[in-house]
Amino acid sequence: MSKEHRVGIADVAAAAAVSVTTVSHVLSGRRPVSERTKAKVLRVIEELGYRPDPSARGLRTGRSHAVALVVSDVTNPFYPLMAAGLQEVLQPEGFLISVCVAQGTIQDLDSVIDHLLNRRVDGVVLASLNAQDRHFNDITAAGTALVRLSGELDPRFGDIVRADDTGGMADVVAHLLERGYRRIGLVNGDSDSAPGRLRLAGYRRALREFGLDVDEDLIVTGPFTRTGGANGSHALLNLDPRPEVLVCGNDLMAVGAMDAIRERGLTVPDDVAVTGYDDIEAASLVTPRLTTVHNPALEIGRACARLLLDRLSGTPSEGVREVVLPQKLIVREST
Amino acid sequence: MSKEHRVGIADVAAAAAVSVTTVSHVLSGRRPVSERTKAKVLRVIEELGYRPDPSARGLRTGRSHAVALVVSDVTNPFYPLMAAGLQEVLQPEGFLISVCVAQGTIQDLDSVIDHLLNRRVDGVVLASLNAQDRHFNDITAAGTALVRLSGELDPRFGDIVRADDTGGMADVVAHLLERGYRRIGLVNGDSDSAPGRLRLAGYRRALREFGLDVDEDLIVTGPFTRTGGANGSHALLNLDPRPEVLVCGNDLMAVGAMDAIRERGLTVPDDVAVTGYDDIEAASLVTPRLTTVHNPALEIGRACARLLLDRLSGTPSEGVREVVLPQKLIVREST
DNA sequence: CGGCTTATGCAAAACGATGTGAGAGGACTC
DNA sequence: GAGTCCTCTCACATCGTTTTGCATAAGCCG
Numbered sequence: 001m002s003k004e005h006r007v008g009i010a011d012v013a014a015a016a017a018v019s020v021t022t023v024s025h026v027l028s029g030r031r032p033v034s035e036r037t038k039a040k041v042l043r044v045i046e047e048l049g050y051r052p053d054p055s056a057r058g059l060r061t062g063r064s065h066a067v068a069l070v071v072s073d074v075t076n077p078f079y080p081l082m083a084a085g086l087q088e089v090l091q092p093e094g095f096l097i098s099v100c101v102a103q104g105t106i107q108d109l110d111s112v113i114d115h116l117l118n119r120r121v122d123g124v125v126l127a128s129l130n131a132q133d134r135h136f137n138d139i140t141a142a143g144t145a146l147v148r149l150s151g152e153l154d155p156r157f158g159d160i161v162r163a164d165d166t167g168g169m170a171d172v173v174a175h176l177l178e179r180g181y182r183r184i185g186l187v188n189g190d191s192d193s194a195p196g197r198l199r200l201a202g203y204r205r206a207l208r209e210f211g212l213d214v215d216e217d218l219i220v221t222g223p224f225t226r227t228g229g230a231n232g233s234h235a236l237l238n239l240d241p242r243p244e245v246l247v248c249g250n251d252l253m254a255v256g257a258m259d260a261i262r263e264r265g266l267t268v269p270d271d272v273a274v275t276g277y278d279d280i281e282a283a284s285l286v287t288p289r290l291t292t293v294h295n296p297a298l299e300i301g302r303a304c305a306r307l308l309l310d311r312l313s314g315t316p317s318e319g320v321r322e323v324v325l326p327q328k329l330i331v332r333e334s335t
Numbered sequence: 336m337s338k339e340h341r342v343g344i345a346d347v348a349a350a351a352a353v354s355v356t357t358v359s360h361v362l363s364g365r366r367p368v369s370e371r372t373k374a375k376v377l378r379v380i381e382e383l384g385y386r387p388d389p390s391a392r393g394l395r396t397g398r399s400h401a402v403a404l405v406v407s408d409v410t411n412p413f414y415p416l417m418a419a420g421l422q423e424v425l426q427p428e429g430f431l432i433s434v435c436v437a438q439g440t441i442q443d444l445d446s447v448i449d450h451l452l453n454r455r456v457d458g459v460v461l462a463s464l465n466a467q468d469r470h471f472n473d474i475t476a477a478g479t480a481l482v483r484l485s486g487e488l489d490p491r492f493g494d495i496v497r498a499d500d501t502g503g504m505a506d507v508v509a510h511l512l513e514r515g516y517r518r519i520g521l522v523n524g525d526s527d528s529a530p531g532r533l534r535l536a537g538y539r540r541a542l543r544e545f546g547l548d549v550d551e552d553l554i555v556t557g558p559f560t561r562t563g564g565a566n567g568s569h570a571l572l573n574l575d576p577r578p579e580v581l582v583c584g585n586d587l588m589a590v591g592a593m594d595a596i597r598e599r600g601l602t603v604p605d606d607v608a609v610t611g612y613d614d615i616e617a618a619s620l621v622t623p624r625l626t627t628v629h630n631p632a633l634e635i636g637r638a639c640a641r642l643l644l645d646r647l648s649g650t651p652s653e654g655v656r657e658v659v660l661p662q663k664l665i666v667r668e669s670t
Numbered sequence: 671c672g673g674c675t676t677a678t679g680c681a682a683a684a685c686g687a688t689g690t691g692a693g694a695g696g697a698c699t700c
Numbered sequence: 701g702a703g704t705c706c707t708c709t710c711a712c713a714t715c716g717t718t719t720t721g722c723a724t725a726a727g728c729c730g
Contacts, residue, residue, distance in 0.1 A: 006716095008715095008716055008717085009716065009717065009718095010716080018679075018680090019679060019680050019681075020680090020681095020716090020717085020718095021679070021680060021681080021718085021719080022678085022679060022680080024717070024718060024719080025678095025679090025718095025719095028718080028719095030718085030719080031677095031678080031679095031719095032676095032677065032678075033677095033678075033679090034677080034678065037678085037679090051452065051453050051455075052453075052716085052717070053394070053455060053715090053716055053717070054390075054393075054399070054453070054454050054455055055389075055390045055391075055392075055393035055394040055399060055455065055715085055716080055717090056390075056394050056685090056715070056716035056717040056718090057390075057716080057717055057718075058389075058390030058393075058685095058717090059388070059390040059391045059394050059685050059686065059687085059715090059716080059717075059718095060684080060685055060716085060717050060718045060719085061685085061717085061718070062685080064389070064390060065454075066401075066431060066433075074415040074416055074418070074419045075412065075415070075416075075616055077410065077412060079415070080409040080410070080414070080415055080436075081409055081410075083409070083434060083436070084409045084436050084438070087435065087436055091435070091447075091450055094450075094453070094454075096401060096431070096433045096454050096456075097433055097434070097435070098401075098431050098432055098433050098434075099418060099432070099433075099434040100422065100426070100432070101415075101418070101419050101422055103419070112426075115426055115429075117386065118386050118387075118389070118429070119389050119400075119429075119431050120386075120388060120389055120390065121431075255620055281410060281617065282616065282617050282620050285590055285617050285620055285621050286620050286621065286622070287621070287622050341686095343685095343686055343687080344686065344687060344688095345686080345687095353709075353710090354709065354710050354711075355686095355687080355688095355710090355711095356688085356689080356690095356709070356710060356711080356712095357708085357709060357710080359687070359688060359689080360688095360689090360708095360709090363688080363689090365688090365689075366689090366707095366708080366709095367707070367708070368708075368709085369707080369708065369709095372708085372709090387686085387687070388685085388686055388687065389687095390685085390686080390687090391685070391686035391687040391688090391715090392686080392687055392688075393687090393715095394685090394686080394687075394688095394714095394715050394716065394717085395686085395687050395688045395689085395714075395715050396687085396688070396715085397715080
C-alpha cells in the first residue's frame with residue numbers, strides 16, 4: 001500500500017490491453033468501438049474502480065462541469081427547494097452544484113460573482129434579488145452561461161425563468177375583491193427588485209380590471225423581510241380609515257404584518273385580513289394559516305437547470321428564452 | 336475579437352517580461368520574488384484580468400479546492416445557515432462549496448457520495464442523518480477529508496462537530512422539572528440517528544439527576560418531521576393519564592405535536608405544554624411561540640469549515656478531533 | 671485477387687498551471 | 701581580486717485527460 005497510485009486512464013488501458021484513446025472513446029462515445037472491446041474496457045474500469053479526473057478533463061475541454069446558484073437570503077426557504085430542483089436534473093449529468101449566499105450588500109454579490117468566475121463555473125443561476133445589470137454583464141462577458149430568476153428579458157443577459165408574479169398577485173387581489181374587500185393595502189417588497197415590480201403590476205391590473213382606481217396611499221414598500229412587513233403594515237394601519245386587508249409582497253412580510261396587527265390589539269382576519277406570497281412552509285404554520293400564492297420553487301429549479309443544460313451542451317443557439325411558470329392561489333384562513 | 340484567447344499565465348509572463356515560473360511564484364509565494372518584479376507582475380495581472388485556471392491548478396496539485404455539504408432534508412432551515420457558515424470561512428480561501436441533498440433513501444445518499452467522489456471534492460461535511468459507517472468508509476478510503484455533524488467519534492472516520500445535544504436536552508427537561516411538570520413525554524426522532532440518541536440520553540440524564548425513574552411508555556420515536564411529531568404525539572396523548580408536556584426531538588416535530596394537541600381540542604400550554612429543539616425560524620412564528628433550544632447552526636458551519644481547512648492545508652495530523660458547541664435554552668410561551 | 675470503403679486502434683500533441691534543478695548576477699569576506 | 705553566499709530568475713518536465721491525423725484490419729465489389 002506504499003504506492004498510493006491513483007488509477008488513471010493509462011492503467012485502465014494497460015489492464016484491458018488497449019490504448020488510452022480507445023478507453024476514452026468508450027467513455028465518450030465520440031467514435032465507434034466494437035462491442036467486444038467496449039465490454040472488456042467497461043469491466044476493467046469497474047474492477048479497478050477508475051474515475052476520470054474532472055480537473056484533467058476540465059483542463060482539456062475548457063468546461064468545469066460546475067454551476068452555481070446565487071441567492072440573497074439564507075432564511076428564505078424558497079431557495080433550498082430551488083436548489084433541490086437544480087440538483088435533480090444537473091447531478092445525473094455530472095455537474096457540481098455550488099450554492100452561494102450573497103447576503104446583504106452589493107459588494108457581497110460582487111465578491112461572490114468574482115469568486116465564481118475565478119472558479120470558472122460553466123453557468124450561474126442568479127436568484128439574488130439585489131443583482132444589477134453590471135453583474136449580468138460580468139457573467140456573460142466571461143463567457144459563462146446565465147439564467148436569471150425573474151427580471152426583464154434582455155438579449156444580452158441570458159435566459160430567464162420566472163413564476164407569473166403579475167398574474168399571481170392579480171389573482172390574490174381579484175379573490176379579495178370578489179369577497180367584497182375594497183380598501184386593499186399593499187405592503188410590497190422593494191420595487192427595484194423584479195418580483196416587487198411585477199407583483200405591484202398585478203395589484204394594479206386586478207383593480208383596473210374591476211374598474212377601480214388605485215389609491216397610491218395604500219401602497220408601501222420595504223425589504224422582503226419580516227420586519228420590513230411589520231414596518232410597512234404599521235404605516236398603513238395608521239391610515240384612517242385603515243385598510244380592510246393587507247396584501248403582502250411575500251410570506252415573511254405577511255408574518256410581519258400579522259405581528260403589527262396583533263401589536264395593535266387587532267385580530268386576523270376579522271379586523272384586518274392578510275395575504276402572503278410564495279407559500280413557504282411557515283405560511284401554513286402560523287395561525288391563522290396564511291392565504292398565499294404557491295411559488296413552484298422545485299419546478300423553477302428544474303426549469304433553470306434545463307435551460308443551463310441546453311446552453312452548455314447544445315449548439316450556442318442565439319436569442320434568449322423566457323420560461324414562465326404558472327402560480328396557484330391558495331386560500332386559507334387569513335382572509 | 337475573433338481570437339477569444341483566454342489569458343493564461345504565459346501571457347502574463349510575456350507582458351511583464353518575466354518567466355512563467357516567476358509569475359507562479361509571486362502568486363503562490365513559495366519562493367521569494369523581488370518587490371519590484373512582484374509589483375510589476377501584479378499590475379500586469381490586474382491589467383490583463385488574469386485568473387488562474389482551477390482545472391489546470393487542480394490537475395497539477397491534486398486538489399480540487401471544492402468541498403461538499405451533504406444534507407438530508409431540504410425543508411430543514413438549519414442547513415442553509417450551516418452552509419452560510421461554511422461559505423463564510425471557505426470562500427475567501429477559494430473553495431467552491433457544493434450543497435447536496437440526499438433526501439429519502441440510503442440509495443440517494445450512496446449516489447450523492449459517489450457523485451462527490453467522482454468529482455474529487457477535497458472534503459465532505461456529512462450532515463445527513465441517515466449516514467452509515469459504510470458511507471464514512473467510502474469517503475475516507477478515497478482519501479477525502481471528512482467532517483461529520485454529530486455522531487460517535489471513531490478514529491477511522493474523520494472529525495466531528497456537534498452541538499451538545501445531550502446537555503441541551505437535559506436543560507430542557509430540567510427546566511420543566513423545575514416548573515413542576517412531572518409526567519414528561521418524549522416525542523423523539525429516530526434513535527438510529529445520532530441526534531436522536533444523544534437527545535434521548537439528555538432526557539434520561541435530567542430525570543436521573545432529579546432522582547426520578549424513566550417511564551419507557553412515555554417515550555416514542557419517529558422521523559424528524561412535522562407528521563412524525565404529530566403521529567408520536569397522538570400515541571402519547573392516548574395514554575391515561577396523558578403527559579403534561581411533550582418534549583420533542585426538534586422544532587418540526589413540535590409543530591406536529593401542536594397540530595395533534597389542537598386536533599383533540601386541547602390547548603397549548605394550558606392542557607399540554609410543548610418544547611422543540613433547534614430554534615428554527617418557525618419556532619418563533621407559531622403561536623404560542625415555542626420553548627426550544629438554540630442550535631448554533633452558523634457556528635457549527637464555521638467549525639466544520641475550520642476543521643476541513645486544517646485537514647486540507649496543514650500537516651496530515653493524525654487523530655480525530657471533536658468540537659462540541661454549547662446550546663442555549665430559550666424559554667418562550669409554550670411551557 | 672486488387673482496389674475501395676468502413677470499422678477500429680494507435681501515438682502524440684495539446685490544455686494551463688506547478689515546482690525542481692540549475693544558472694546568472696550581485697554583495698560580501700578575506 | 702578571487703571565492704562564497706544569497707537572491708532572484710529561468711527552462712522544462714509533469715499532472716490525466718481529449719482529440720486529431722494516421723495506420724491497420726476487415727469487408728465488399730468487380
